[in-house]
Amino acid sequence: SQTIHQWPATLVQPVGSPLSLECTVEGTSNPNLYWYRQAAGRGLQLLFYSVGIGQISSEVPQNLSASRPQDRQFILSSKKLLLSDSGFYLCAWSRATSQETQYFGPGTRLLVL
């Protein structure tokens, strides 16, 4: 069966510091991978998605970037965090065909102070 991992689970960072959140998927090959941000009282906002190694699509302009160095690894980064980057970040995967269910990881709660 497939599993998706995210770490760290919780992170407190000062404004201006760098960020690296990691997501890995097990039990599947060539998945589509996604990074979402979830704000209180709002729906999930898609930040990035990837259909393959080195292929990143950005959905919203922001202070964040994503990379996919390996087939089942997806990384969310920032060079300098802003207060507004605080939130709950979710990684998800789906099979690489159209209209497939997205399965989410446990999430990372980021607090920027």
Next chain:
Amino acid sequence: GESVGLHLPTLSVQEGDNSIINCAYSNSASDYFIWYKQESGKGPQFIIDIRSNMDKRQGQRVTVLLNKTVKHLSLQIAATQPGDSAVYFCAENRGGQNFVFGPGTRLSVLP
């Protein structure tokens, strides 16, 4: 836990009763829908999905109903249990991997 949905609509039901959670979607071209359950501090968990060529689909204790005429989706949970307490949200797909997620409804199960 994570403060997801601090100001979400809340549905309170007695343990053992049935729950109905509703979702209105916006795009008549959407043809694939998913319901997720999210417990505090955790990632969303897939519950059930339905495609637009169906109007009803049943799982274990859950039923999803789709009314394309009024663009409405509902999730019915039979014999609601304390473990069902969570935020439930729907997702609509308009093709490819482009999903739009609703903000959710908080289900509170009363003893």
